[in-house]
Amino acid sequence: MRAFLQAFVGCRVILMLTKFYDFNSGRVTESSLWRSTDYGTTYEKLNEKVGPKIILSYLYVSPNNKRKIMLLTDPEVESSLLISLDEGASYQKHSLAFDILSLLFHPEQEDWILAYSHDQKLYVSVEFGRRWQLVHDSVVPNRFYWSRLGLDKEQGMIHLEISVSDGRSQYITCKLQNCSDANKGKPFPGFIIPNSLVVQDEYVFIQVPIGGQPVHYVSYKRNAFYPMKLPKYTLPKDLQIISTDDNQVVAAIQGLAPERLLQPVHV
Numbered sequence: 247m248r249a250f251l252q253a254f255v256g257c258r259v260i261l262m263l264t265k266f267y268d269f270n271s272g273r274v275t276e277s278s279l280w281r282s283t284d285y286g287t288t289y290e291k292l293n294e295k296v297g298p299k300i301i302l303s304y305l306y307v308s309p310n311n312k313r314k315i316m317l318l319t320d321p322e323v324e325s326s327l328l329i330s331l332d333e334g335a336s337y338q339k340h341s342l343a344f345d346i347l348s349l350l351f352h353p354e355q356e357d358w359i360l361a362y363s364h365d366q367k368l369y370v371s372v373e374f375g376r377r378w379q380l381v382h383d384s385v386v387p388n389r390f391y392w393s394r395l396g397l398d399k400e401q402g403m404i405h406l407e408i409s410v411s412d413g414r415s416q417y418i419t420c421k422l423q424n425c426s427d428a429n430k431g432k433p434f435p436g437f438i439i440p441n442s443l444v445v446q447d448e449y450v451f452i453q454v455p456i457g458g459q460p461v462h463y464v465s466y467k468r469n470a471f472y473p474m475k476l477p478k479y480t481l482p483k484d485l486q487i488i489s490t491d492d493n494q495v496v497a498a499i500q501g502l503a504p505e506r507l508l509q510p511v512h513v
Contacts, residue, residue, distance in 0.1 A: 252305050256312050259333045260286050263305045263317070274320055277302040281334050296328055296337050306349055308374070310356035316375055321345035321364070327375050340376055344369065352392050358422075360390060360404065368406065370422060381425050382418075384409045391445035393419075397468055405450070407443035415440045417452055434463070434471055447490040464495075 254261040260282040268275045279292040279302060296302070301320040308314035315330040317337070325342040344363040352358035357374040360381070368385040369378045381404065389407035393400060402422035407415050415438050419431035434452055439460050442453035450465040451474075462474040462485060476485070477499065489496040 254305060254307050254315075256307075256333060258285060259283055260289075261305060261315065261334045262289070263302055265302070273322060274301055274303065277320075279317070279334075292334070292337075297339070300324075300328075302328075306351070308356050309351050310354065314356060314374055316349070316359075318346055329375055331374075342378070344378075348388070350390065350392065354395070355401075358392075360392070362387065362390065366409070368404075370404075372422070379423060381420055381422075382406055382408060386415055386441060386443070389415075389441065389443045394447075397448060405443070405445045407438070407441075409440065410437065413440065414438075415442070417443050417450075433465065433468070444487055446487060448493075449487075449490050449495065451487060 252263045252265075262280040262282075264278045264280070265274045266276040267273070277300075279296055280289040281292055282289045293300075296317065301323050302317050303320045304318045306316040306318070308316075313331060313333045315334045315337075317328040317330075319326045319328070325345050326339055327342060327346070328337040328339050330337045344361075344365070344367065346361045347364050348362045350360040350362075352360075355372075357372055359371045359375060361369045361371065361378065362385065363369065365383075366385055366387070367383045368381045368390055370381050371378045386407040386409055391405040393403035393405065395401050398419075400421065404420045404422065404425075406418050406420060408418060410416050417432070417434045417438055419433060421429045433450070434454075436454065439453040439455055442451070442460075444451040448467045450468070450471075452463050452471065453460040454463055455461075462476065463471040464474050465471045486498040487495065488498055
């Protein structure tokens with residue numbers, strides 16, 4: 247058996263979630279939630295408050311309001327979440343109709359959350375997890391992003407990469423609570439290479455299959471897409487965006503030699 251620890255440190259409050267993994271059964275068999283209000287001098291065990299038989303899998307804290315805490319249960323036992331609005335002092339349990347694989351909190355709106363399920367569906371909540379609505383199915387893992395005020399036309403919009411068929415994806419935008427065909431945007435009209443959408447600051451990056459080779463395209467400030475000007479003797483299929491600060495893109499690029507180089511890329 248092996249123990250895992252996840253912790254959150256606030257101004258005064260410290261929350262710790264411990265999980266015990268049984269290698270024989272291949273699953274988490276026990277969890278405990280601990281809370282301290284005196285900088286870690288003493289801890290209170292909260293298992294009775296959250297439910298003595300509940301197995302917790304993950305602890306989330308709203309990036310915009312540290313008093314708002316969310317706990318996910320182990321989906322192998324039950325699909326539900328526990329919500330606290332008072333830094334973990336009390337919790338309300340809400341059942342889920344889907345299993346959550348990951349969460350993405352809005353950078354500004356404290357109650358807006360995207361949830362990605364095990365069956366590649368994306369859900370949204372504007373009530374900090376109390377109610378959920380399906381946004382889209384066939385969403386590529388980790389390829390969904392919140393819109394940014396001042397760059398996107400609407401604050402309540404999401405950038406998505408959806409799987410269309412084997413080896414083909416599409417980049418679309420959706421309105422937060424109305425992702426119908428009539429309301430979908432297609433910033434790039436054609437198909438893109440799967441797992442290539444990256445929305446970072448003012449930039450949107452995609453890869454497009456042309457002549458059997460991946461070609462990197464970029465959009466700046468949500469304008470039209472243009473091919474990226476990569477240095478000579480690079481392998482375009484192996485490019486990782488490192489930074490987009492100060493209006494300059496820094497990427498790790500695989501060259502014809504085996505080493506990787508960090509280089510500014512002209513876009």
